[in-house]
Amino acid sequence: MSRRFNTIAFIASPTSDARQAADALMRRYDHVPPEEADVVVALGGDGLMLQALHRFMDAGTPIYGMNRGTVGFLMNEYREEDLLERLENTKRSRIHPLLMEAVDTEGRRHRARALNEVYMLRQTHQTAKLRISVDGHVRLPELIADGVLAATPAGSTAYNLSVGGPILPLNARLLALTPISSFRPRRWHGALLPDHARIFIEVLDAEHRPVAAVADHTEFRRVATVETWLDHATNLVLLHDPGHSLDERILREQFG
DSSP states (O other): OOSOOOOOEEOOSSSSHHHHHHHHHHHOOOOOGEEEEEEEEEEEHHHHHHHHHHHHTTTTTTTTEOSSOOOOEEEEEEEETHHHHHHTTTTEEEEEOOOEEETTTSSSSEEEEEEEEEEESSSSSSSSSEEEEEETTTEEEEEEEEEEEETTTTTTTHHHTTTOOOOOTTOOOOOEEEEEEESSSTTTEEEEEETTTEEEEEEEETTTEEEEEEETTEEEEEEEOOOOOEEEOOOOEEETTTTTHHHHHHHTTOOO
């Protein structure tokens, strides 16, 4: 009988728990190098999952995570037994990354992708001053804040939630635009934008109020402008056990 996945690879974070789990699974199941696999089993926490999704982004290899780390929101329960059967019964969650294009104060262009969020953050003791445009229209002439972030539905429960942003259902065709410790305007708590929107942010007085731009774990310093939008052409696949899909977990987060 044919299987959904014929070849499996294992990757692990450098912690002892994750390495021991990987060694045990590799002794038990046939495996191949990650670049040759139909599915990658990632052993660690959410940090490893993000690294794996970035690593295999262009290949489109599905990732099945098992929690051997500290935070395991994106992971399944770790168990050595019945791995092949679990993989056969998994549910797919498809997500798209944000694409960020930043121009620094020297005129250099930078590009990176983010699965959770793109954010801008002040680099010094002085607050940032930002102008926000959406689809070519200035929507906020001046935001005085520590920064601002744009989050995908998959990333809405991460940094976005920590700074008071909304949780978005995974299938919502929305992006969350959320200020970080805003000072002016005090009553602006962010916006929900359609997932086809292009967000353009200008740094006002970039010389005296420097700002960094971050896409997940990729950071660029002293940026002048940042544009970000959802990359619909790139599909990433997370695999979850039945009843523990990513959309179900995000829904549970909304009820504490």
